[in-house]
Amino acid sequence: MRLSGLSRQIARTMMAMALGITVLVVLTSYVFYFLALRYFPEQIDETAWWPSAPEWLWLAATTVAALGLAVMVAVKLSRRILVPLNSVADSLRRVAQGDLSVRATAGDRSLGEAAELADDFNALAGQLQRVSEELAFWNSAIAHELRTPVTILKGRLQGLSEGVFPADESQFRGLLTQVDGLSRLIEDLRTVSLTESGHLNLHVQNTDLSAEIRDVVELYKEALEAAGQRPVLDLHAGPVHCDPMRIRQALLALLDNARRHAVPGTIRIHNGQEGGRYFLRVEDNGPGIPEALASQVFTAFRRANPARSSVRDGGSGLGLAVVAAIAHAHGGQATCRPSSEGGACFELSWPVAQAAD
Structure with missing residues (x-):
């Protein structure tokens, strides 16, 4: 059986200790009998079955030395093992008192399991801290x-x-x-x-997505035109495996986002299939989103322009987060990148194979 981590360290320590005690006994026996036979040979009876008084003293001294060596090695090993264990125990008590920033010390990484325990605790504490901070932010x-x-x-x-x-x-x-x-x-x-939470149920079916897109755009066309924007459709007919209600919800969120943030101009809606993925794109004429902030726009209540309030501009602060949530529920993703017209291009995509499953 191949040992690793803590088991290997314990086995190595036990073997080293056994070897050390054996060497100690052998060396001291040579020294003892050399001195005994030279200076007091009359007290050593080589034919006797019972140890003599000097031999009893040698055995006692050797035993005490071996015990001392064993205690020293055990204390050293136990200290190495207890460093991460005590750190985890202390950190657990502090977490129970509400301090989620505490982290355990892994100590000697050659101990394997003990160091991994500290690492797992640190990962758990980090996750709890992140969840706590996100909960406070959401509230x-x-x-x-x-x-x-x-x-x-x-x-x-x-x-x-x-x-x-x-x-x-x-x-x-x-x-x-x-x-x-x-x-x-x-x-x-x-x-x-x-x-x-992984409980967003989808009613996936073969859908004429182009017809669904036309319905949503027709429904929202008046609001877009009131903002000075003109929808332009570039649609590809054919069955698409998706939840039509959720895709309509995502498209409505994208159009509402364009209405509130894009400059007057053209809103292009394009769908299709490429590279084994379905996609739905909404592009505007500007002002666009800085590349450094593009990855943050799909996070709930986080905006590219923090100075703007979703209450004032009529949004919930969750529109693009809903788009990303629907994309993930379909096994896909939502992305944001610059459009060819200098604005923003929002894309909702999901794999054909994943959708079919």
């Missing part, structure tokens, strides 16, 4: 996103009840707009959380 972000629409609703309803605002159609439409925004935020939160 703060959600509270921020909800505060403005709730405050508006409360103020409008209080004004209506006290007769400050006239109970006309425009007031009720404004209230419905705020309620729609809250509903969208709740649904976006649900989609992202279900994806992160």
